[in-house]
Amino acid sequence: MNNIYQAQPAKIISVVQESLDTRFFRLTFVNKKLQKELAFLPGQFVQIGLPGWGECPISICSSPSNANKFFELAIRNVGTLTNELSRLKAGEIVFIRGPYGNGFDIDFSKDKPLVIIGGGCGFVPLRPLIQDFLAGRLSSSSLQIFYGCLNEKTLLFRKEYHLWNRRAELNIILEKPSREWKGKKGLITDLLAQKKISASSVAVLVGPPVMYRFVIKELKKRNLKDENIYLSLERKMYCGTGVCQHCAIGPYYVCKDGPVFSWSQLKGLPQAI
């Protein structure tokens, strides 16, 4: 019988400092067959671990189109395991289980404008959606990106913004930028208030809970439907298969029924956001 808790070794192809507190890993399974057969959707996550340090859920931040060769994770150094992971160099081994969760289907925003709203390190799972849209693999009609961050040092994926700007509208706002910052200053809701968002849009939000509350309010002002507002949630979890109960919200499990939920699913559930 297959052991659902068996983690598989993956080799670090490359690792770079992506922002002040986040390392960017490109990984490939040591077992080449596993890598070749890897399939996932934007928004799905893996459990990454090190022997002796446990496991934690991390969203995949690369496009599924490269899945037969590699997958990428952007990991913020925030706890004991992530601190240990931050010391690793190219060629070293980590252990991976998954992918887990539901993720975004290619047609989830078919022929509708897609609005991506990310706060801080919550931006990580949004990158595959952006990459897939740019490569013509999403059926959305257009893409607006809203990204709120603390300062320049915490911005993720900076090297890719010029590519994103070609076919999408990229808007960035920083809460506490340096004096050199020429862009917008404030909170993500300030940024949204300044821009036109179509009522027919499908919005994807990833960020801290406090961001969700204010951004949803703003989107409801623009008459977006509850079922067209998607959130990706973060919770403590162990099993990844909807058994251990740590990630439960109302009738759902973040690991199995999520991490992507529509606002119509979550509205009214206590402790959802």
Add this chain to the structure above:
Amino acid sequence: MLDQNIKKFLAKLSQSFLLFAPQPLGSVVKIKPVAEIGNIDWSGAMPLNSWKEIFLPARERLFDLKKNSFFESKTDYPATACIGINVLDLKAFTLFEQVFGRDAYYQQRRRNLLLVGYSAQWPNDYKKYKVFSHNWEEDILEHLVFDIFIIQLKNDKTKIYSGSEKGQLILEKYGLKNYTHLEFAGAVKEQGPDKKMLELKEKLAKASSHKLWNELDKICLACGKCSIACPTCFCFDLFDKVDPDKNCRERYWGNCFYNDFSKVAGGFKELDTVKKKIYFWYTHKFVRIPHEYSLPGCVGCGRCTRVCPVGIDIAKNVSIIGKIR
């Protein structure tokens, strides 16, 4: 008094199985290994502890960590017979069978388990109650997972059922050939999930701001005893034990009343008040399990009420939620 034939059967069984059964311990009945078959409690009293200690050990080794890698731990699961499991505890076990269907460790352990259910104090003339007898088999036993089931009648006679091929083979082998075989008809009854359960699910899901939780918040100590005693509480943590000789990844019972249950790196806790913890616990029993398995998450054994140091009564609370219009 139990039928002598059954005592003989158990004596033979004990030669190839490790026997566990409810036995008196002071003023209570506890499930523990059987040293003396005569010590087994057949009164039908609810044991203080639950069988989950056997089905899902409080601590179990999943992987050995060697050479910086994970190797599935080889655990010896001795042939174990659970004797005298009452109907409510079999309901909990039937739920575990759904929850841990894909769990290799549970399945390995399960293969070496023999489940012998038991129900005490039946009327001698039960055959007169056609409907009663009919309901017992079709409405209850056919929807429970067990290998053997023994019904004790008041006239010291017994009625024996087998619920699996394993049960049949054992009964035949050890000389209890007078039994009826029942085919498992699925955990959920043919007419669909229990209506009362679904009604309660709807009500509880919408009752997060009910004053009941504020009242419980004031008295509950969040000690987690209810969750430990509960036969259907199966949540767990995975933990890497670092010990120079025996590095391993373990699974151990989780507890949603403990502070680290929802604590993530950085210190944030989703369940940061007692009120939220209690509501989360009730939601698991009465919303999440019915939603996922169409089965009740509470079998009504009353253990949580019995162990609660401040007297929180689950039956009373469920009836309060049930009365919401």
